[in-house]
Amino acid sequence: MMRTRVPLYGVLVLLAVAFLAPLLWALSGSFKPRGDIFAYPPRLIPDPFTLDNYQRLFSGQPFWRWFLMSTVVALTATVVSVFVCALAGYGFAKFRFTGRRLLFGVMFSSLSIPFAVILVPLFVMLVKTGLGSPWFALIVPWVAPAFGIFMMQQYIVQSIPDSVLEAARIDGAGEFGIFRTIVLPLLRPALGALAVWQFLQSYNSFLWPLVLVSDSSQYTLPLGLQTLFVSEQRQYDLVLAGAVLAVVPAVALFVLLRKQLLEGLSTGAVKG
Amino acid sequence: MTTALAGQNPSTRDRAGETDTARRRKQSWAPYLFISPFYLLYVLFMLVPVVVSLWLSLTEWVGLGTPHWVGLRNYRLLATDISFHRALGNTAVFVLVAVCVVVPLALLIAQALNTRGLRVRDLWRTAYFVPVVVSPILVALIFGLVFDRQFGLANSVLRALFGTGGVDWLGDPSLAKVSIALVMLWRWTGYLTVFFLAGLQNVPRELYESASLDGAGRLRTFTNVTLPALKPVTAFVVVTSFIGAAQIFEEPYLLTGGGPAESTLSVTMFIYRAAFQRQQFGYAAAAAVVLFVVVFGLSQLVNRLLGIGRAS
Numbered sequence: 001m002m003r004t005r006v007p008l009y010g011v012l013v014l015l016a017v018a019f020l021a022p023l024l025w026a027l028s029g030s031f032k033p034r035g036d037i038f039a040y041p042p043r044l045i046p047d048p049f050t051l052d053n054y055q056r057l058f059s060g061q062p063f064w065r066w067f068l069m070s071t072v073v074a075l076t077a078t079v080v081s082v083f084v085c086a087l088a089g090y091g092f093a094k095f096r097f098t099g100r101r102l103l104f105g106v107m108f109s110s111l112s113i114p115f116a117v118i119l120v121p122l123f124v125m126l127v128k129t130g131l132g133s134p135w136f137a138l139i140v141p142w143v144a145p146a147f148g149i150f151m152m153q154q155y156i157v158q159s160i161p162d163s164v165l166e167a168a169r170i171d172g173a174g175e176f177g178i179f180r181t182i183v184l185p186l187l188r189p190a191l192g193a194l195a196v197w198q199f200l201q202s203y204n205s206f207l208w209p210l211v212l213v214s215d216s217s218q219y220t221l222p223l224g225l226q227t228l229f230v231s232e233q234r235q236y237d238l239v240l241a242g243a244v245l246a247v248v249p250a251v252a253l254f255v256l257l258r259k260q261l262l263e264g265l266s267t268g269a270v271k272g
Numbered sequence: 273m274t275t276a277l278a279g280q281n282p283s284t285r286d287r288a289g290e291t292d293t294a295r296r297r298k299q300s301w302a303p304y305l306f307i308s309p310f311y312l313l314y315v316l317f318m319l320v321p322v323v324v325s326l327w328l329s330l331t332e333w334v335g336l337g338t339p340h341w342v343g344l345r346n347y348r349l350l351a352t353d354i355s356f357h358r359a360l361g362n363t364a365v366f367v368l369v370a371v372c373v374v375v376p377l378a379l380l381i382a383q384a385l386n387t388r389g390l391r392v393r394d395l396w397r398t399a400y401f402v403p404v405v406v407s408p409i410l411v412a413l414i415f416g417l418v419f420d421r422q423f424g425l426a427n428s429v430l431r432a433l434f435g436t437g438g439v440d441w442l443g444d445p446s447l448a449k450v451s452i453a454l455v456m457l458w459r460w461t462g463y464l465t466v467f468f469l470a471g472l473q474n475v476p477r478e479l480y481e482s483a484s485l486d487g488a489g490r491l492r493t494f495t496n497v498t499l500p501a502l503k504p505v506t507a508f509v510v511v512t513s514f515i516g517a518a519q520i521f522e523e524p525y526l527l528t529g530g531g532p533a534e535s536t537l538s539v540t541m542f543i544y545r546a547a548f549q550r551q552q553f554g555y556a557a558a559a560a561v562v563l564f565v566v567v568f569g570l571s572q573l574v575n576r577l578l579g580i581g582r583a584s
Contacts, residue, residue, distance in 0.1 A: 008384060015381065016399040019462060022414040023402065025425060029417070038423035084309045091306030103307065110318055111512075112571035114519045116540040117564040120547045120556050121324035122317065124335075144313035175302035204407040206522050207540070211548055222409045229413060229526070236417065243410035254405045258398055266470030269508040 030054070030240040037236055053241035063242060065217065066224035071249065073138045073220065074202035081143040081198050082191055088144070089152025090183055094165060104153075110146045115207070123211050134218045138209060142202060148194050154268035155190040156183070193264020196257045200250055221246045322564070328557035335551050346558035356559060358534045359542040362449065363518060366538065369453040370460070370517035375509055378461050382468030383498075397469060400462030412526030415455050416442075419527075445535035448528050452536050455523050460516070464509050471505030472498070507578035511571050518567045539563050 024044060029037045030053055031046040057063050092104050122141060126132045160183060168178045184191070206222045213219060216227070225242045228235045254261065329346055331339035350356050385396055403411070418425040419441035427437035441451045475498065483493045499506075521540040524530050530537035530545070537545075539559065547556035 005387075008387060008390075012384065012396050016396060019400050019403055019458065022418060022425070022458070023406065025417070026410065026414050037417070038420065042425055042428050084313070088307045088310040091303045095300065095303035095306070097300075097303040100303070103311070107307075107310065107314070109568075109572060109575075110314060112515055112568045112575075113318060113322065114515065114540070114560075114563050114567045116519055116521070116543045117325055117560040118318065118321035119540075119543065120553055120560060121321035121328060123547075124328075124553070125321065125324065140313070141317040144310045144317075149310060175300070175305075179306070200405060206408050207544070211544070222407055225407075225409045225413075226526070229409065229416075234416070236413070239409075239413050243407065243413055247406055247410055250405050250407065251402070254402070255398075258401070259394070262397060262401065262466050263470070266467045266505075269467045269505050270470050270474050 026240055027244055029236070030244045032237075034237040037240070053237045054245075057238050057241045057245075061224065061228070061238070061242070062217070062219075063224070063245070066219050066221045067246070069134070069218060070203055070221040070246075073134070074199050077139045077142055077202040078195050078198040080139070081145060081148060082195050084144050085148035085152050085194060086184065086187055086191060087179070088149045089156055090179055092149070092153045093156035094160070094162070107146050107149055111150075119207070119211060126212070132212065134209075134213050134220075137212050138205075138220070139202075142205075142208075145198070145201075148198065150268050151194055151264065152187070152190060155187065155264070158267070160186050189260050190264050190267065192257050192260040193267075196253055196261045197265065199253060203250055325557045325560050325564070328554055329561045331554040331557075333553040335547075335553050339554065342554065346555050347562075349555065350558055350562065355534055355537065356539075356542060359537045359539045359559075362524075362535065362537055363520065363539045365449060366452065366456065366520050367514055367517040369456060370513040371510055373453070374457055374460050375464060375506075375513055377457070378464035378509070379468050379502075379506075381461065381465045382472055383494075385465070385469050386472040397462075397466065400465055402462070403459050404463045408522035408526065411455065411459060412522065415451070415458075415523075415527060419451050442528050443532055445532050448532060448536050452520075452523050452527065455527065456517070456520070459523075460513070464513065467505050467509050468502065471502045475501040503578070507574070511574050511578075514574075515567060515571055518563070 025042065028044050028046050031049050031051070032039075033048065033050050033052065036046070036048075088107070092100065092107075123132075126137045126141075131137060164182060164186075165178055168182055173181070204222065205220075206226075209220045209223050210226070213223060216224075219227070221242075225239055225246065228239045228242065328339065330341060330343055332342045332346070333339035381400065385393055390396075420427070421438065421440045421443060424441065426441060427439055430439060431437035440447065442448050479497045479501065480493065483497045488496060519540050520538045521544065524536040524538050525541055525544070528536045530541050540563075543556045543559050543563070546552045546559060
């Protein structure tokens, strides 16, 4: 029995190496002196081991400012969008109302609008109306993703029975009160999954900040790192250190909540 | 009025699963309030920009002053713009890679992970998913190193295995496309695997049991039981991969800058370049409208055919 499994595990290990090796290589490279990053043959354990890249990153670059910008923007976007998605998902899941099918279809079809289509007009609209401040424009346009609403709607349909809501209604609870005190707590696993996803989306977003933010003091992490990356002498050593640090919150969040995320993501897709 | 309108549409009224509770709540304003934040944001940041894009595409505008109306001229220019044709062609290649390589590979991996009695399933799934979590800048950086012409990891491996390296992964026009495709593969396979695995775990076990009673082999079980049961997941995965790959930007922008010789220029890069590097906002908007028509049209068609995205 176990013998027949050997090829399977072999393939799985090879795949895992292929998926993780580049990341481990980057991690180890961030502790190597510049000349060693490209040394042949490549070695995984840095020798000599140095923190110099990190030190120069902190001393020469406003790394923490970029970091703060990214984190605050992503956290705000996450909190707001999870709330908006839960509201709308609940509305679609537990009420029958005129226009519901049409409105749901419109919401769902917004998944098929490529971002590049709204890139130019959104930029023009926000900048011309004076709403182009990163604190507004990096957050607000992204807080109502159809994907999240669909995920919430599916989860609510599958896991919150009408009887619970009806009992609360008979007790005289208001609709928003029911949502806040009964639905939101029951939604916690799905909210966790969506929150991680939204955080990653915002934290890692590149194209929109690239277009929007011109003031280097308001760069997000990806933008800041990009300036090091595209500079004349590709500063691999610095960018490696910065990128490793940048990925820490994302990976930490993912590792903590990965079960919820991995299961939550597929809610909806499975049943269609 | 609400009841009368709903009554005209028997399919909403009689759908299975509708309870008394739901029916009694038809007249309430509550659902509209619950969905209104989404719709407010949708109108402001989706619908209005799409309409503005349509209008901008009929103008010539450098980003300052008043846009100058030019009718369909931008579209006529696009029709003969070789760069735009290249961008469309490259994007089509990336879409094909996503749908015909990444999706089947994810299905295969999910199938392997679904093997009964597999140890540490969660660990494998997590390892394959990690690239999704990583910022595109790190992806570009890593693969810039992996594909380096002289010292990259890819060439080191080739040198170790075959004694020859020095492949110009990012500098040769056709290899550059392959390199971008490999990055897509690395970045998105684990993400799609999650969906397929969830789908596979939802296939009722009895179906497999009756298939084996009928004496169906592995391949027949796969084509007759697994694939039909996976239809909704596959539909979702194919459509999202298509939409995602059709908008590819970061990989070519950061890794190759669209080169060499525009061999990795994507439509989104074309739009970005036209608007923000060349100040041709109207022209960029026209390219965006073309992208919109193709992506939205095709994905609506597929959604309709496969029946996804309906309110149940």
